Amino acid sequence: MEQTRISELSEIARKVRVGVVDAVYSAASGHPGGSLSSADILTYLYFEELRIDPKDPTGADRDRMVLSKGHASPVLYSVLANRGYFSVEELKTFRKSDSRLQGHPDLKKTPGVDMTTGSLGQGVSAACGMALAAKLDGSSRRVYALVGDGESEEGQVWEAAMFAAHYKLDNLCFILDWNGLQIDGAIDDVIGPAPFDTKFAAFGWNVIMADAHDFVSLESAFQAARSQQGKPSVVIAKSVKGRGVSFMENQASWHGKAPNAAEYETAIQELQA
Secondary structure: OOOOHHHHHHHHHHHHHHHHHHHHHHHHHOHHHHHHHHHHHHHHHHHOOOOOOOOOOOOOOOOEEOOOOOOHHHHHHHHHHHHOOOOHHOOOOHOOOOOOOOOOOOOHHHHHHHHEEEEEEEEHHHHHHHHHHHHOOOOOEEEEEHHHHHHHOOOHHHHHHHHHHHHHOEEEEEEEEEEEEEEEEEHHHHHHOOHHHHHHHHOOEEEEEEOOOOOOHHHHHHHHHHHHOOEEEEEEEEEEOOHHHHHOOOOHOOOOOOHHHHHHHHHHHHHHH
């Protein structure tokens, strides 16, 4: 990837993070930590990887992206807005009663949302079904699902992993946002789901390691996933919770709370610097 494109994607990701902070602050609630950790991943997916068209958000042959960790909806909405599915200004209506941008994504309300999610573990199962349907249709469309590392404590995630390997869903790619923290603290202290690489490999998956904040690393990872035949792929992306806002970084306390006015101003100043 050329440096010019890296700079362009970095600027888009910065705007995406501003959108996340704007949305959560406007709602006075939401989940900024895991949204910020996955901002670069979703920026790469929506601006480089996915075969999509904002003018035709329900096109049958489009690639699908399921936000399985649905509480990170601010980052999905911000990416969709910056990609042209709706106005960036609409992000400030997040979680309002009459808004299209609810606390968890709703495919019936929001353009660009491919699956309604919220209950952890269900999104990856839906993604498996989408990938199998594409195989049965003889379609070349690919399916991606963003999974939280805390979410991986759900048994349904591993049931989905067995399903995908059994049906050889090589058109399916999970992305594990491995920031190491969940609402109750460090994931290793809550129930310790690692090691992710050997577990997914044992389930029959193609395992790819990546830096969630390095676009060259992400490009290499998704290229490897696309070239894999006969088995699904998982990109285990090491990330920093709250990435981009210094006082939120690596702090479990920012999993699910909104900044106050002073914190909001500090965050925006950092992101605009």
